[in-house]
Every structure is written in C-alpha cells, then in structure tokens.
Amino acid sequence: MAIWISRSRRIFNHFVQRACPLSLLHPRGSRPFSYFESKQLQEPQCYHEEEDYHVDIKHDENQAMDFPGGKIPFVSQMKFISESSETRLACYRVLDNNGTPIPGSVFEQVMKDLAVKMYSTMVILQIMDSIFDEAKKQGRLSFYMTSVGEEAINIASAAALTPDDIVLPQYRETGVLLWRGFTLEEFTSQLLGNKGDNGKGRQMPIHYGSNKLNYFTVSSTIATQLPQAVGVAYTLKMDKKEACVVTYFGDGTTSEGDFHAALNFAAVLEAPIIFLCRNNGWAISTPVAEQFRSDGVAIKGQAYGVRSIRVDGNDALAIYSAIRAAREMAIKEQRPIIVEAMAYRVGDHASSDDSTKYRSREEIEYWRRRCSVARFRKWIQKNGWWSDEEELEFRGNIKEQVLQALERAVETEKPPLTDLFTDVYDQIPLHLQEQERYIRDAINKRPNEYPTNIPI
Incomplete structure (x- = not known):
C-alpha cells in the first residue's frame, strides 16, 4: 500500500483543483448522470421567513421540489417501495451444461x-x-x-x-x-x-x-x-x-x-x-x-x-x-x-x-x-x-x-532468523535488538530444538 499512500499529496492537490464547489468532483456535465444534483448547491439563496409567509405557491400536479439532494417529484398517494422486484435478476450465460453455445447468445469471440x-x-x-x-x-x-x-x-x-x-x-x-x-x-x-x-x-x-x-x-x-x-x-x-x-x-x-x-x-x-x-x-x-x-x-x-x-x-x-x-x-x-x-x-x-x-x-x-x-x-x-x-x-x-x-x-532452506526483525523500521530499535538476542540465547541453550533449515 505504501506506493499508493505516498501519492497523498497529489491526491490532495487533485481535490483542490477539481472538487470545488464542494460535493462536485467534476464540472457539471462532464461526468455520468447523477440523480443527486441540485442548483441550490451552486446558487444559494437567503431565506426570509416574513416574505415567504405571504407568498402563495401556485398548485401544480407535476411540481417537483429541488431539494439539496436532488430534484424530486411529488405524488399525493402514499406508496412504499417494495423490498424486492417481482422477477429475479437474470443470469448471463453463453454455454449450456454440455458446452454448446446457446442459440442467439452474444459473447466475445475467443480464438x-x-x-x-x-x-x-x-x-x-x-x-x-x-x-x-x-x-x-x-x-x-x-x-x-x-x-x-x-x-x-x-x-x-x-x-x-x-x-x-x-x-x-x-x-x-x-x-x-x-x-x-x-x-x-x-x-x-x-x-x-x-x-x-x-x-x-x-x-x-x-x-x-x-x-x-x-x-x-x-x-x-x-x-x-x-x-x-x-x-x-x-x-x-x-x-x-x-x-x-x-x-x-x-x-x-x-x-x-x-x-x-x-x-x-x-x-x-x-x-x-x-x-x-x-x-x-x-x-x-x-x-x-x-x-x-x-x-x-x-x-x-x-x-x-x-x-x-x-x-x-x-x-x-x-x-x-x-x-x-x-x-x-x-x-x-x-x-x-x-x-x-x-x-x-x-x-x-x-x-x-x-x-x-x-x-x-x-x-x-x-x-x-x-x-x-x-x-x-x-x-x-x-x-x-x-x-x-x-x-x-x-x-x-x-x-x-x-x-x-x-x-x-x-528442500529449500528458510529465510534467516534476522528476517524476523528487518523491514519494519529503517534502523532496528533497541527493544527488537533485545528480542533477537533473547531468541539467539535460547537457541544456543537448546540447539537440538531449533529447526536445522533456518539459518541463524
């Protein structure tokens, strides 16, 4: 992961250049369609309670509110979204169980x-x-x-x-x-x-x-x-x-x-x-x-x-x-x-x-x-x-x-004992050096219990 984490500065600069105004990663119109867009994010307006109280809103059956989360139409009937569709999602297949292409199947040609x-x-x-x-x-x-x-x-x-x-x-x-x-x-x-x-x-x-x-x-x-x-x-x-x-x-x-x-x-x-x-x-x-x-x-x-x-x-x-x-x-x-x-x-x-x-x-x-x-x-x-x-x-x-x-x-020997302690710090700290000495002392005391295919 280090090779990717090292690019954090470039990632930050990328956001600075392309993530303004906030919540827009790309200029409008240059990315795939999204339901969750709103003009209010680009054209903020002040809210005046006294003025809005006296304003009549014209009724329109097809009216839609431009919420910060996106422009959403209204309906007058309450309806919950079903937890599942009536039909299951189909499964794309080319070959039948006998290895024969299904008639009419569309697939990439393989030579x-x-x-x-x-x-x-x-x-x-x-x-x-x-x-x-x-x-x-x-x-x-x-x-x-x-x-x-x-x-x-x-x-x-x-x-x-x-x-x-x-x-x-x-x-x-x-x-x-x-x-x-x-x-x-x-x-x-x-x-x-x-x-x-x-x-x-x-x-x-x-x-x-x-x-x-x-x-x-x-x-x-x-x-x-x-x-x-x-x-x-x-x-x-x-x-x-x-x-x-x-x-x-x-x-x-x-x-x-x-x-x-x-x-x-x-x-x-x-x-x-x-x-x-x-x-x-x-x-x-x-x-x-x-x-x-x-x-x-x-x-x-x-x-x-x-x-x-x-x-x-x-x-x-x-x-x-x-x-x-x-x-x-x-x-x-x-x-x-x-x-x-x-x-x-x-x-x-x-x-x-x-x-x-x-x-x-x-x-x-x-x-x-x-x-x-x-x-x-x-x-x-x-x-x-x-x-x-x-x-x-x-x-x-x-x-x-x-x-x-x-x-x-x-039959190939194992990595040397020192590999237990390397590649963690640039310089092996004292507590790891102490652990290595402790292990070596234990090996010297009981050499017959140490695997012969691991270089000391």
Whole structure:
C-alpha cells in the first residue's frame, strides 16, 4: 500500500483543483448522470421567513421540489417501495451444461490459442489444488485453500484483463496470479515459507503477492481490500491510465461495512474499478439465505448508483465476455461495475474445514458434476482444438511438474532468523535488538530444538 499512500499529496492537490464547489468532483456535465444534483448547491439563496409567509405557491400536479439532494417529484398517494422486484435478476450465460453455445447468445469471440491457454491454465489450477491440498493432509503444508468449483471465475476473468490492470484479491484467486505468470516455484516457495518467497516467509500459506504482476498481497481480513481497491482505482483515474482495478470477494463480504463504504466511495469518485463477487453459496458455513435478503449481490449496485451484471460463474465464455465489457465501461466511462459470478464452492472453505458438517455430500456432488472446467473442455473439443490424447498427456506432465516444484520447495532452506526483525523500521530499535538476542540465547541453550533449515 505504501506506493499508493505516498501519492497523498497529489491526491490532495487533485481535490483542490477539481472538487470545488464542494460535493462536485467534476464540472457539471462532464461526468455520468447523477440523480443527486441540485442548483441550490451552486446558487444559494437567503431565506426570509416574513416574505415567504405571504407568498402563495401556485398548485401544480407535476411540481417537483429541488431539494439539496436532488430534484424530486411529488405524488399525493402514499406508496412504499417494495423490498424486492417481482422477477429475479437474470443470469448471463453463453454455454449450456454440455458446452454448446446457446442459440442467439452474444459473447466475445475467443480464438483457438486463447481458448486452449484458458483451458490448460484451468487444468493446472485443478492439479495444483489437488496436490497442495493432499500435501496439507500429509502434514507437509500448514494450510491451504482450493478453488474447486470456481476455476472459470479465476481464469476467464484474468484472461479478460491486461497486465496493466491491478488486482486486489481475496484469498481464492490463485488462478488469477497463475494466469499472470506466477511460477510453480513461486507458489510452492510461498506455501512453504522458504527463502524464495517474495514475503520472506512472513505470511501464512496462500497469501500470495507480486508487485511485478500488479497483484496486491492477500489479506485474511474480510473486505479490507475493497476500499483500498477504490483508492488504487482513483490513482489510475488521476494519472489518466488506460487501465482499471479488479477486486475479488465472496458473498459473505457483503456483511462487512467496508463493502458498502467501498461501493459508495467508488460511485461518488467515479473510479474505474470492477467489483467481482464470487457468489459461491457459502460464507464458510453460512449459506447465502442467512447472509442477505436481497436478490443476490448485483442488485445492491442500484442503491449506490453502480452498474452491475449477474453472470454464470461456471461458464468461462460468459465470464470472459462480461469482464471484457465491464473493463471497457470502467475505463472509457470512468465508472465502477459490479459483476456477480454465480458459482458453488465445491471444496471445503479451507484445509481446516469439514464442510460435510453443514451441507450434504449429495449437494456437493451435484455441483461437482457441473464442473466449469469440464464444460469449457467440451466446447474446445467440439471446435477441434483439443483431444483426449492431449488431455491425458498434459495432465501427466503438469502433475509431474507440480510435484517436482513442491519437492524442491521442501528442500529449500528458510529465510534467516534476522528476517524476523528487518523491514519494519529503517534502523532496528533497541527493544527488537533485545528480542533477537533473547531468541539467539535460547537457541544456543537448546540447539537440538531449533529447526536445522533456518539459518541463524
């Protein structure tokens, strides 16, 4: 975050230049339509009670009052707004469950090379999840989270972006980073916390990050990345960059205040950002029915003045098309977009979870059979771009590569002990120096209890 916080002076100057009069971020007429505008903000008038008392106001059935919050018409009949619409928000889909394009569907054309790369990356993600999750069960890793059931959301959304677009993930976007070029060695180094880890072993497993790939480090705390992402998007806006920000989150995130603050923040500042919600049905053990009463997440955008769409999260073509369109709108129109991807979390929440305690195995298997990877494979095979022989060979090669990368990471030594105390202060203060001496004394007294793969 420091690289963005360092621009605070430029942000202040930007507000000084463009935020006058107060509440107007841009000159009137140069930004998207807003219901909440009023001439009274530009033409304040004095109020004289004695004069106004004797003035008759002409009756007009169509009259509207120009409140400070906007010009609003009046009606003489009392009517409450319904808590929900009569019909549910539709879900955009391109491929049916058999991988066949739905007649009349409108979508971005995906050529062979891109389609094969998307599919092969989904397969790599599947194999990584399988091997790393098993490694956790064997005690070789301390923690892991899979993306089973959400592979298409990861890969198709990443494919629709450019390297200049900035990603602020939650914790189930391993595939996005994989698509951007994070290597197997980098993944395994982070999971094992060895000296090859960008974070020097200080973060828990799956908390990846890469400055060179424009991928902010994962934060466990739910929703904190959302308002931060709006700030990053506003920086892109100030710099007039042809890029946007994409931030990922789950349905459970909508119960956090940061979710609502971020949407309002983005709408008011007209930030070029895509809020991509993985509505996978479960917030750990809390089902969506107990999470909110509204029709999902996309509909919430209307309350904040944010354009939104609901898309089939098991349909890679639909996700790719929706994110491509959302990206273009976010950049060209300088506006936030919500994309709600409807999917199902087939795997456990994390390696520390047993989801059969709160949902049936039948429910899990029902959705496992509707795998997004299998659906996309059917489509590319129908196009003649992939074969069963290629599938078998590719999976075998990738499995071997992942296993070898894991073995190398296990054998690689950990970061040195001194890394516990560096990168916090410019000069290590006395109390941290004292703590380091205390640890070294303890190691010298009990050397057999200290891990041999951590340099002293």
